[in-house]
Amino acid sequence: MNVKELAYQMKCDAPKMASSSNDLRNQALLKIADTLAAHKEEIFKANQEDLSRSEGKVTDAVMKRLKFNEEKLNGVIEGIHQLMTLEDPINKVLLDRELDEGLELKRVSVPIGVIGVIFEARPDALVQISTLCLKSGNCATLKGGKETASTNKVLFDLIHQSAVDAGLPEYCLTQVEAHKEIDELLTCDEYVDLLIPRGSNAFVRYIMDHTKIPVMGHSEGVCTMYIDEDADFDKIIPLVIDAKTQYTAACNACETVLISRKIAKKVLPMLKDAFDKAHVKMHGTEEVNQYIPVEIMTDFHKEYLDLEVSLKLVDNVDEAIDHINRYGSHHTDAIITENQKTAEHFMDMVDSAGVYQNASTRFADGFRYGFGAEVGISTSKIHARGPVGLDGLVTYKYKLYGHGQIVGDYASGKKSFHFKDLK
Amino acid sequence: MNVKELAYQMKCDAPKMASSSNDLRNQALLKIADTLAAHKEEIFKANQEDLSRSEGKVTDAVMKRLKFNEEKLNGVIEGIHQLMTLEDPINKVLLDRELDEGLELKRVSVPIGVIGVIFEARPDALVQISTLCLKSGNCATLKGGKETASTNKVLFDLIHQSAVDAGLPEYCLTQVEAHKEIDELLTCDEYVDLLIPRGSNAFVRYIMDHTKIPVMGHSEGVCTMYIDEDADFDKIIPLVIDAKTQYTAACNACETVLISRKIAKKVLPMLKDAFDKAHVKMHGTEEVNQYIPVEIMTDFHKEYLDLEVSLKLVDNVDEAIDHINRYGSHHTDAIITENQKTAEHFMDMVDSAGVYQNASTRFADGFRYGFGAEVGISTSKIHARGPVGLDGLVTYKYKLYGHGQIVGDYASGKKSFHFKDLK
Numbered sequence: 001m002n003v004k005e006l007a008y009q010m011k012c013d014a015p016k017m018a019s020s021s022n023d024l025r026n027q028a029l030l031k032i033a034d035t036l037a038a039h040k041e042e043i044f045k046a047n048q049e050d051l052s053r054s055e056g057k058v059t060d061a062v063m064k065r066l067k068f069n070e071e072k073l074n075g076v077i078e079g080i081h082q083l084m085t086l087e088d089p090i091n092k093v094l095l096d097r098e099l100d101e102g103l104e105l106k107r108v109s110v111p112i113g114v115i116g117v118i119f120e121a122r123p124d125a126l127v128q129i130s131t132l133c134l135k136s137g138n139c140a141t142l143k144g145g146k147e148t149a150s151t152n153k154v155l156f157d158l159i160h161q162s163a164v165d166a167g168l169p170e171y172c173l174t175q176v177e178a179h180k181e182i183d184e185l186l187t188c189d190e191y192v193d194l195l196i197p198r199g200s201n202a203f204v205r206y207i208m209d210h211t212k213i214p215v216m217g218h219s220e221g222v223c224t225m226y227i228d229e230d231a232d233f234d235k236i237i238p239l240v241i242d243a244k245t246q247y248t249a250a251c252n253a254c255e256t257v258l259i260s261r262k263i264a265k266k267v268l269p270m271l272k273d274a275f276d277k278a279h280v281k282m283h284g285t286e287e288v289n290q291y292i293p294v295e296i297m298t299d300f301h302k303e304y305l306d307l308e309v310s311l312k313l314v315d316n317v318d319e320a321i322d323h324i325n326r327y328g329s330h331h332t333d334a335i336i337t338e339n340q341k342t343a344e345h346f347m348d349m350v351d352s353a354g355v356y357q358n359a360s361t362r363f364a365d366g367f368r369y370g371f372g373a374e375v376g377i378s379t380s381k382i383h384a385r386g387p388v389g390l391d392g393l394v395t396y397k398y399k400l401y402g403h404g405q406i407v408g409d410y411a412s413g414k415k416s417f418h419f420k421d422l423k
Numbered sequence: 424m425n426v427k428e429l430a431y432q433m434k435c436d437a438p439k440m441a442s443s444s445n446d447l448r449n450q451a452l453l454k455i456a457d458t459l460a461a462h463k464e465e466i467f468k469a470n471q472e473d474l475s476r477s478e479g480k481v482t483d484a485v486m487k488r489l490k491f492n493e494e495k496l497n498g499v500i501e502g503i504h505q506l507m508t509l510e511d512p513i514n515k516v517l518l519d520r521e522l523d524e525g526l527e528l529k530r531v532s533v534p535i536g537v538i539g540v541i542f543e544a545r546p547d548a549l550v551q552i553s554t555l556c557l558k559s560g561n562c563a564t565l566k567g568g569k570e571t572a573s574t575n576k577v578l579f580d581l582i583h584q585s586a587v588d589a590g591l592p593e594y595c596l597t598q599v600e601a602h603k604e605i606d607e608l609l610t611c612d613e614y615v616d617l618l619i620p621r622g623s624n625a626f627v628r629y630i631m632d633h634t635k636i637p638v639m640g641h642s643e644g645v646c647t648m649y650i651d652e653d654a655d656f657d658k659i660i661p662l663v664i665d666a667k668t669q670y671t672a673a674c675n676a677c678e679t680v681l682i683s684r685k686i687a688k689k690v691l692p693m694l695k696d697a698f699d700k701a702h703v704k705m706h707g708t709e710e711v712n713q714y715i716p717v718e719i720m721t722d723f724h725k726e727y728l729d730l731e732v733s734l735k736l737v738d739n740v741d742e743a744i745d746h747i748n749r750y751g752s753h754h755t756d757a758i759i760t761e762n763q764k765t766a767e768h769f770m771d772m773v774d775s776a777g778v779y780q781n782a783s784t785r786f787a788d789g790f791r792y793g794f795g796a797e798v799g800i801s802t803s804k805i806h807a808r809g810p811v812g813l814d815g816l817v818t819y820k821y822k823l824y825g826h827g828q829i830v831g832d833y834a835s836g837k838k839s840f841h842f843k844d845l846k
Contacts, residue, residue, distance in 0.1 A: 381616045
């Protein structure tokens, strides 16, 4: 079956998923968790194949991500059990209003329908994403990174079979295996309701530019920290070093540090010491270079994803806000200040999914926000923003219960609405 | 200033709108209402110019829509006063969670930012849309139908000047006057966050296909009514005739009627009588033609927007659901039945923004849902669905208040999250 046919089958099964009970979906989750535990040797064996193929070709950090061991398996199984305890994200009555006697309107949460998720080579991501989609009553097609193809195949087959055994429809989950099939998926706008791509900027940008399907995600993460004149000097270095270095490849790592001119003389040498110790290469404006040696730069759109940072001085919080709204990627930006008024002004005016006071930008993450797993982080402003958990996988529909009411009677004035909220 | 420059200026003013108080926005609304009332002669004079230009060239129904008289002015002014009484849609704390001691996460509703609305020739629409956007703290650029260009210009100038006089930023509202400027607007994805096009299917489809800006709206409205075997026969004709004929040009008018085979022999002649009386031309399948004379047809994607209807027999509710999910436009679909179980099944399985039991599809409308005015009706599944009022014009951001917390401490296990919801 080609990708379009698979997508069509999923679209046909989507209403069955939408009308499935929370109990049934939780039973499927339990079965998945038990099956994964029971077949762990098979999973680890497949993962060993993946690891052998990549050995020596990728960095240690990447090898760590590819690896799927007992610890990671236990982690995802615990995650599934947590997911089961969460309240049903669908069938929630969000509005219940009597428009007129015997004419009741309900806004009810429902699954989005068919979701395509394209994600990086991380076997735990496959488990998290597929179970989040099932819990929220969606059908999902999954495309994982090729480096973990063998592990993905085993995991997918176990998860899919368990879901179907539990009573969910055949096409609740499908897998796209070949990279070239992604282009076919992008043309399935008739059947796929939402795409969630994760991966490199260029890849996500490519997806966004080549499909009519709505895309949720982020193509880049140019996160900025602004050190205000009212900063607590003791907080500056730990925050900046954590945001820059704790995990440089993450989209929420800090790429640019803005410093108030009023404290530049004191702060820049502090930053130089800390960055030198952490092996962070400094780029900056001519002006910064007058205080500490930096590589002169002008393009502040830069996302390094590495031990490099951009430095610039600004007059005040307003100049920092302007800089961030212009050069940032509307992901997560922070201010370091003890002045609450300045902080609130910054947090109101900066147009980003996350705006922080005295906290590392690295906190922008579904787990750290307490959402359980996340399917991705969105820098789009519509639908869902920031780390996206179950909430972002549902939409709503309006149900109207009548007794033969017609609009003509309201248009003519024979009847009139009384709009009474019932809860 | 060209459209791109205007859009850039709006993007710059958007944070000021986002941080404006509800009081200030309400003061602007009051000033707008008062100014419109004070300048009514000027408005009516401009509208007379528009009407003279169209006289004899358009139908009476269109002339009615172009006309902006005392009654319509009073209607929109009353609408503005109602809007002022609504609670502030922004700055609502949607989530307040302590992640750890001294680390507080808030999800707060914020405006979307810069919205482009392209709407039909209806002066009252300009007033409703601009005031909805201002109330929700958005900047908006407005493009109305050319038939009401003179009225639009006067209304826009009065509204814009009142908003600025009240203290809102210069570019809170802008106007796009020439039709050719729409193409320029479509390229402003860097500055415009959302487009809401209203108008003909072909026009909305054109917008959707030619921009990277997210689009909220609907290109078509193929609404269906299914007459179930358990229908109350007395309800059938009033419901079907209202849905089909009460306002044929509306997107929520019914285009297709599906009938259970079990009751075809009785229902089809009833429908024929009623449709004949209402001058509705009937199209249908060969099978329907065996009961009543119809024009044979096969393409059920058809949206007539006129006194024409498609008829088809189905075996049961499941076949009706399949038909609607396949040929409908996911707008609004209804079932006529007294069987509650069948109704719930239909309403769960039909994948549309609105699913009705024993009510006319014509109820799908922001005013009739009690939302006040609407900016449009969305058949998209993400962000907003169905009639869209203030709710659909906001998004949210995450504000994180810390005291120097770094992710390294949580990754190393030195600290751990306790996720305590504060409200």
